[in-house]
Amino acid sequence: xxxxxxxxxxxxxxxxxxxxxxxxxxxxxxxxxxxxxxxxxxxxxxxxxxxxxxxxxxxxxxxxxxxxxxxxxxxxxxxxxxxxxxxxxxxxxxxxxxxxxxxxxxxxxxxxxxxxxxxxxxxxxxxxxxxxxxxxxxxxxxxxxxxxxxxxxxxxxxxxxxxxxxxxxxxxxxxxxxxxxxxxxxxxxxxxxxxxxxxxxxxxxxxxxxxxxxxxxxxxxxxxxxxxxxxxxxxxxxxxxxxxxxxxxxxxxxxxxxxxxxxxxxxx
Amino acid sequence: xxxxxxxxxxxxxxxxxxxxxxxxxxxxxxxxxxxxxxxxxxxxxxxxxxxxxxxxxxxxxxxxxxxxxxxxxxxxxxxxxxxxxxxxxxxxxxxxxxxxxxx
Numbered sequence: 001x002x003x004x005x006x007x008x009x010x011x012x013x014x015x016x017x018x019x020x021x022x023x024x025x026x027x028x029x030x031x032x033x034x035x036x037x038x039x040x041x042x043x044x045x046x047x048x049x050x051x052x053x054x055x056x057x058x059x060x061x062x063x064x065x066x067x068x069x070x071x072x073x074x075x076x077x078x079x080x081x082x083x084x085x086x087x088x089x090x091x092x093x094x095x096x097x098x099x100x101x102x103x104x105x106x107x108x109x110x111x112x113x114x115x116x117x118x119x120x121x122x123x124x125x126x127x128x129x130x131x132x133x134x135x136x137x138x139x140x141x142x143x144x145x146x147x148x149x150x151x152x153x154x155x156x157x158x159x160x161x162x163x164x165x166x167x168x169x170x171x172x173x174x175x176x177x178x179x180x181x182x183x184x185x186x187x188x189x190x191x192x193x194x195x196x197x198x199x200x201x202x203x204x205x206x207x208x209x210x211x212x213x214x215x216x217x218x219x220x221x222x223x224x225x226x227x228x229x230x231x232x233x234x235x236x237x238x239x240x241x242x243x244x245x246x247x248x249x250x251x252x253x254x255x256x257x258x259x260x261x262x263x264x265x266x267x268x
Numbered sequence: 269x270x271x272x273x274x275x276x277x278x279x280x281x282x283x284x285x286x287x288x289x290x291x292x293x294x295x296x297x298x299x300x301x302x303x304x305x306x307x308x309x310x311x312x313x314x315x316x317x318x319x320x321x322x323x324x325x326x327x328x329x330x331x332x333x334x335x336x337x338x339x340x341x342x343x344x345x346x347x348x349x350x351x352x353x354x355x356x357x358x359x360x361x362x363x364x365x366x367x368x369x370x371x
Contacts, residue, residue: 018350018351018352019351021352022351022352022355024352025352025355035271035275039271039272039275042275042276042279043275043278043279046276046279046282046283047275047278047279047282048282049282049286051310051314052278052282054317055313055314055317056275056278058317058320058321059317061321062320062321062324063326066269066270066271066273066274066275067269067274069274069278070274070277070278070281072313072317073278073281073282074278074281074282074285075309075313076309076310076313076314077281077282077285077286078285078306078309078310079306079307079309079310080282080285080286080289081285081286081288081289081306082289082302082303082306083286083289084285084286084287084288084289084290085289085290085292086289087289087290088289088290093290098287098290099287101290102283102286102287102289102290103283103286105286105289157359157363158333158337158358158359158360158361158362158363158364158366159359160321160333160334160337160362161333161334161336161337161340161358161359161360161361161362161363161365162337162355162356162358162359162362163321163358164318164321164322164334164337164338164341164358164362165337165338165340165341165344165354165355165357165358165359165361166351166354166355166358167314167317167318167321168318168338168341168342168345168354168358169341169345169351169354169355170314171311171314171315171318172345174307174310174311174314175311175315180307180308180311183308183311183312183315184311184312184314184315185315187311187312187313187315187316187319188315188316188318188319189319190316191315191316191319191320192319192320192323192324192329195320195323195324195327195328195329196327196328196329197327198327199327200320200324200326200327203316203320203324204313204316204317204320207312207313207315207316208309208312208313208316210312211308211309211311211312211313212305212308212309212312214308214312215301215304215305215306215307215308215309216301216304216305218301218304219304219308
């Protein structure tokens with residue numbers, strides 16, 4: 001098999017395939033939640049952020065209304081704004097490239113780019129993973145949606161269990177330290193305590209409010225929870241290799257800055 | 269508003285959020301408190317979604333086959349299984365639990 005020579009592109013390819021494939025689970029769960037195939041595709045094409053897409057259909061599946069689904073998706077997408085700032089500092093795209101870069105600013109592309117040290121490799125990593133995931137995610141969303149349509153009753157196939165597993169899988173990489181894990185437990189408990197008293201969908205927004213207040217009051221390490229939910233570089237930063245920046249870098253975290261050390265002041 | 273309306277609005281907000289990061293001065297978002305809130309929001313929302321999808325049925329709290337999915341997915345994640353495998357394990361666990369008589 002022919003592999004690209006650029007290390008960033010090789011990583012981008014594997015990240016694209018792994019992430020794209022789980023578009024199948026999104027497609028199937030979306031249809032199970034009551035969306036039609038076209039609506040499912042619209043989310044993958046236009047919203048294009050796995051966590052927010054799962055949040056949208058997760059709220060609907062629980063009986064929540066459209067406004068709650070939209071709010072959960074919007075709040076979960078706030079981290080993409082922070083990623084956008086980071087990508088802007090790394091790549092400084094101009095013109096139409098800026099719009100395209102914004103659309104493919106997701107966990108995977110940011111993680112692949114920030115794991116590289118050389119600017120040219122960062123660029124290849126970002127665009128490779130961003131465009132690669134976009135194409136495959138949409139393709140496999142369609143496959144999943146058509147399959148979900150054919151499957152019928154979600155409970156019979158354990159699709160409701162698949163949704164539970166998907167949310168735990170999205171949460172898992174963000175709760176490795178004790179404090180974020182505690183925040184997760186508090187928010188889960190608050191959610192369940194409010195379920196009997198308010199309409200479906202609202203408990204999730206109450207939990208978001210509690211999480212926001214906790215963060216504002218200074219709970220949670222500086223950038224904990226903001227690490228992209230993929231780990232394209234399993235070797236980690238210990239090898240003194242290219243992983244010089246990004247949310248996962250303890251040095252950057254202590255410095256309280258997500259900016260690359262060599263980024264110029266006042267850019268952007 | 270129809271479901272289509274909420275879908276398109278959610279899409280517009282997502283696009284605007286991403287693009288905003290490219291437009292605002294870095295200093296504005298490079299504030300420790302903003303970053304912390306963005307981080308805790310992400311954790312809180314995903315934890316809430318996990319809890320609701322496991323235990324809620326409308327406005328009632330129930331223990332059913334989905335609890336088996338949660339436990340099985342946790343074990344799979346602890347064993348460092350890839351995302352798609354975790355999802356399949358969750359589906360399988362819920363299916364098996366129902367075969368064994370769980371609600």
